Amino acid sequence: MIFFKKLFFLLFVFSVSFGVAAKTQIQVEYGKFKYDNYELSYSCAGSGAPNVFLEPPSGISAEMAFAKIFLQIAKTNKVCFYERLGFRDSDDPPEGLNQTVKEYSSELGQLIKLKSNSKKLVLVGYSFGGFVVRYYAAKHPNRVDSILLIDAAHENWIQSMKASMSQSDWSKMQSILDWFQDNLGHNVWDSQFEVANANLPEDLEIRIVSRGLPHETIRQAGVSEDGIRIYNELHDKYQAEQLKLTQKATQVIANKSSHLIVDSEPHVIMEQLSVLLN
Incomplete structure (x- = not known):
């Protein structure tokens, strides 16, 4: 269990916090809202x-995931996120x-209901967060x-990873999924099927920013070199598949980044977001 906790920090950890807000004259509102029988x-x-509205990856707080761009967005637009159960406050x-994307989308919807003041929204989904924003949209x-x-x-x-990897490699990937389920109630597997049945309007504009470098941190889970190759090749294949989500989807590659694009190339994210905001 300790191993997997360390693994997820290695996968997702960021070094910047919103402490810089005090230096930027941008006021950050912190609060809580109730959903079902718990507070977020x-x-x-x-x-x-x-x-x-921002939706983070699995296994990391939204504050950490979006630290490099949150206040940049706030210079021109209202921006919000919430923390899933088990993170921050x-x-x-x-x-x-x-919990699957259906529940996360409802949580996002509650935050939008409480804090949005514009008729139209721009949603940002990072890693697993992409499932959530697609489902909500x-x-x-x-x-x-x-x-x-x-x-x-x-x-x-x-x-596709399950179908392509060796039994040994897939068992290690399954252990990661099990960790999310056992520790956070975070059901990635069933979420796949929910979002697959959530069709988007054909005229919805989507900007896709994909990593240009392979993601190799899963090696620390004991996945073989062949398993890492399969992981990354399938990743690239299905990043391109997202171009089929609507008739107005475009893709940009963050050439200097692995999975942590917001941390390593925040300017690429801001460039694409600025296109949507303008």
């Missing part, structure tokens, strides 16, 4: 339309929790103006 913390900053996951097409996907998961990627 949120942060908002800035003003201006369209409002931007949100409640701990209750025993037996089983499919269910609320009149609210979402556009989507930015940052090295976002595709619904066929993990299934």
